[in-house]
Amino acid sequence: MxxxxxxxxxxxxxxxxxxxxxxxxxxxxxxxxxxxxxxxxxxxxxxxxxPDSRSYHGEMLGTGQSRADLGVSADEQRWQLLVSTPKECGLDCQQLVYLARQIQIGLGRDASRASHALATAQALGADYQARLDREYPQLQRYPLDLSKYAEMSQGKQDAQLWIVDPHGNLVLRYDARVKGKDLLNDLRHLLKLSNIG
Known part of the structure; x- marks a missing residue:
């Protein structure tokens, strides 16, 4: 069983x-x-x-430096294309000022989210000053503190263009050889990712 x-x-x-x-x-x-x-x-x-590749074209500045650390006192609450030069605004500086304005216009419907500015340590020539007044009425102008600027720019004497976020933080840096299309793509990408400014 x-x-x-x-x-x-x-x-x-x-x-x-x-x-x-x-x-x-x-x-x-x-x-x-x-x-x-x-x-x-x-x-x-x-x-x-x-990954070794990157999607931006300028030099990334993600270490917390601000516009004030650069030697520029400003209270801009938008994204800013800031051109700086420690000497007189020569051809490279003037080219970057022109480029900054064109990039802002190129943003189209996002143009109001950005501004363009120029920071110089020396006074502008009378001819260029008159041209800026006439052709760049929205260009903001600031004095540049050379003692702070020398440290941030690593001693470079050439004109540079900086992308500054609405909180005043430096995001990207470019020299005068930057291509407008690359700069526009970088700024568009930042505006797309950002919910500020």
Whole structure:
């Protein structure tokens, strides 16, 4: 005669299998939730699988420097294309001033979210001053503190263009060789990502 199994014995035999399945599901859920965070942390700390390419064209300045650190006192609440020069505004400076204005116009419907400005340590020539008054009526002009500027510009004497965010933080820096299309693409990308200004 065969052994008779009671319903009680059958349920005891299935219980460990259900418990093991529950543990496996819990482990899988934890892996799905914590796995990407652990992988991202390891990638950051160990610097592996980090892409070498970048999507911007200027020099990134993400170290918390502000427009005031650059030697410019201003209270602009919009994105700003700021041209700076420690000497007189020569041809490279004038080209950047023209480019900054064209970039602002090129923003189209977002043009009101940005402004253009010029910061110089020396007085502008009378001819160029008159031209700015006539052709660039919205150009903001600031004096440049050379002692602060020398440190931020790393001793460069050439004119530079800076993208400044609405909080006054320096975001990107360009020299006079920048292409207008690259600069416009960078600023459009920043405006698209930003919910300020």
């Amino acid at each position: 065969g052994a008779v199994t009671s319903p009680l014995n059958m349920s005891e035999g299935k219980a460990p299998t259900g418990r093991a399945r529950g543990r496996l599901q819990l482990i899988l859920i934890l892996l799905v939730v914590l796995g990407p965070m652990l992988l991202a942390t390891a990638m950051y700390k160990l610097q592996f699988w980090v």
